[in-house]
Amino acid sequence: MNFGPLPDDWPDQRDTLHFLAAHVLGQARQRHDGMFDLVPSPGGFATPSVGPDRERVRLVGGSMLVERVAGETLRDATATTTVAQIAGSSLAELCQQVGETRQLFPGLFGLRMFHQIGGEFLVARELGEPGRAE
Secondary structure, eight states, X not given: OOOOOOOTTHHHHHHHHHHHIIIIIHHHHHHHHSOXXXXXXXXXXXXXXXXXXXBEXXXXXXXXXXXXXXXXXXXXXXXXXXXXXXXXXXXHHHHHHTTXXXXXXHHHHHHHHHHHHTTOHHHHHHHTSTTTTO
8 A cells, every 4th residue: 555645734634633633532432331432433543332312523624523323223224414514613622513512611621731731832721711612
């Protein structure tokens, strides 16, 4: 398999995906069974299907998909998929899509520290301002 050149913004993309994996996808899985793991999925990565509604959260391209299957048997099962665009969404909006808001403060704190350590002090300051999560 041959890979082409990486895009110029690859480090930023990698950092964003790492952050979302830890603070959104990982927390969605932990809510169900206390575990933290991700699996490969077509075009990206995801949580395994967990919980009574077999919830799976996937990152594919620039979208986050929350997939659920509810029903006692296969005959009466209903599948739903909620799609959220990552670009332009706040951490609060993405956390709400997966039903996980208790990790919002640690997530914002982690994002603030990431930018502060990287020398991006104005960005870090904005993340620490009240009402930033909205």
